[in-house]
Amino acid sequence: MNVLLAEDEPLMLQILSSYFMKDGFNVLTAGDGEQALEMFYEHQIDIAILDWMMPKLNGVEVCKEIKKVSRTKVLLLTAKGDPEDELYALNAGADEYVRKPFDPRVLLVRARKLLNWAAQVRVGDLLVDMDAQKMYRDGKDLQATSKEFQLMKYLIQNKGQIVTRKMLLDQVWGFDYFGDERTVDTHIRRLREKIGEHWIRTYRGMGYCLEDYTNE
Known part of the structure; x- marks a missing residue:
């Protein structure tokens, strides 16, 4: 953090x-x-x-x-x-x-x-280790890339809220990044493939939202 x-x-x-x-x-x-x-x-x-x-x-x-x-x-x-x-x-x-x-x-x-900082956050069958910057599913290391982890981290910090592609670009890639916003879509797709399709919901024309879950 x-x-x-x-x-x-x-x-x-x-x-x-x-x-x-x-x-x-x-x-x-x-x-x-x-x-x-x-x-x-x-x-x-x-x-x-x-x-x-x-x-x-x-x-x-x-x-x-x-x-x-x-x-x-x-x-x-x-x-x-x-x-x-x-x-x-x-x-x-x-x-x-x-x-x-x-x-x-x-x-x-x-x-x-x-x-709402916990060293480890559970999202269903996922375990997100904030300190180690790793994600596990059913105990298996998902080998998440740095960008995938940072995307997940930002979605966790804003759970239940829609975050725009621009916000994700600024927070994960940096304010000086001038690439295409579709970069976010590509990385979200790859993240979903690892964690499961249902956790991150797309709101068309708005952005993405990590649906509510319970910290354990």
Whole structure:
């Protein structure tokens, strides 16, 4: 899982990075809002944790931009304590809002809950190992390619929701990829051949959806 930590206080950034790396996250950092957006567009980000009061672009502005183009989870950090500020942040698209000062361990738990992150996720007869980046069906390694695994991972993160081909291209191939959207269809077809046809539903003219399942 990739977490983007955007905070203009170097010591706080260092502390948070240490906690998240220890918990198994791949950490990307930024010291201001512009750098945060650059990191977002250059990397596949699973969750962005943004300080509200950053130079160049504040956390709310960065949050709005992220939410325009993706369903990446966003958690805002702020010293603001007014309920109106919290309401403003949530209306801007933030998924969670944490007031300073806070315990980094609490922040970590909230981030994991936002991601519904389990090391292993079961989808019927499938086992998806997020840490090892492998998929198994009835105990057999499906030998999924990197793209197939990333597609499955993104569909899991958005289970029950339709994701467009453009969203899949941006998140799996990268924002700088200018290939044909039919590339997605080809890889989805190959993924279905491995995991079973029924898990991923096509919504014509819209995109794909991993139907609801139960985590075990």
